[in-house]
Amino acid sequence: QKEVEQDPGPLSVPEGAIVSLNCTYSNSAFQYFMWYRQYSRKGPELLMYTYSSGNKEDGRFTAQVDKSSKYISLFIRDSQPSDSATYLCAMSGRGGGNTGKLIFGQGTTLQVKP
Amino acid sequence: EAGVTQFPSHSVIEKGQTVTLRCDPISGHDNLYWYRRVMGKEIKFLLHFVKESKQDESGMPNNRFLAERTGGTYSTLKVQPAELEDSGVYFCASSQVGTGRRKNEQFFGPGTRLTVL
Numbered sequence: 001q002k003e004v005e006q007d008p009g010p011l012s013v014p015e016g017a018i019v020s021l022n023c024t025y026s027n028s029a030f031q032y033f034m035w036y037r038q039y040s041r042k043g044p045e046l047l048m049y050t051y052s053s054g055n056k057e058d059g060r061f062t063a064q065v066d067k068s069s070k071y072i073s074l075f076i077r078d079s080q081p082s083d084s085a086t087y088l089c090a091m092s093g094r095g096g097g098n099t100g101k102l103i104f105g106q107g108t109t110l111q112v113k114p
Numbered sequence: 115e116a117g118v119t120q121f122p123s124h125s126v127i128e129k130g131q132t133v134t135l136r137c138d139p140i141s142g143h144d145n146l147y148w149y150r151r152v153m154g155k156e157i158k159f160l161l162h163f164v165k166e167s168k169q170d171e172s173g174m175p176n177n178r179f180l181a182e183r184t185g186g187t188y189s190t191l192k193v194q195p196a197e198l199e200d201s202g203v204y205f206c207a208s209s210q211v212g213t214g215r216r217k218n219e220q221f222f223g224p225g226t227r228l229t230v231l
Binding site: 002004006032034036041042043044045046049088090092100101102103104105106107 | 118145147149155156157158159162170173205207209218219220221222223224225
């Protein structure tokens, strides 16, 4: 079983829709939760960063972490065609053993149609 | 400020040949990571340097892979001899030394796409 599960999609939505992306994980040691956005032929770009549980909002993006359910989400409001990309969740551990090594989900491909 | 750069962007080699990938991290970033994504799979960790020291190489697939970071600046990843299953995109990332977000906010390069025929 993978440590991080993410539905690869693809997910297609009309412009202006609210997009919900999510990941589940099995390792309770994860404390840092990230969402990366990757455009075709580019490297992943950090979009959202959350430590432990809770919500974080940045413009049209909201990240949620529910550690009790081992479930994280990314919401995109008023989606735009420029949001079309692959969205990757990533996590890392805590304490002295935390080297920053990221564990990634498979990524969800999102297409926002004009 | 320049981001993480990787060279080459694409490499096509035959099975049994040697390939060396290079990564230049963001200036001042002591943490340097190598990751790999093979077709249809998630991005997977290969190894982690702090300056010139290997902190964690638990993700290196086998001894055909050799990573170095002489002088704590750029890093190279050599595959010798290459096998078909080594095909994929190799990403390099760097981050600052510290705790929390400073360490975990990794900046990725564009990747090197390796094709082994």
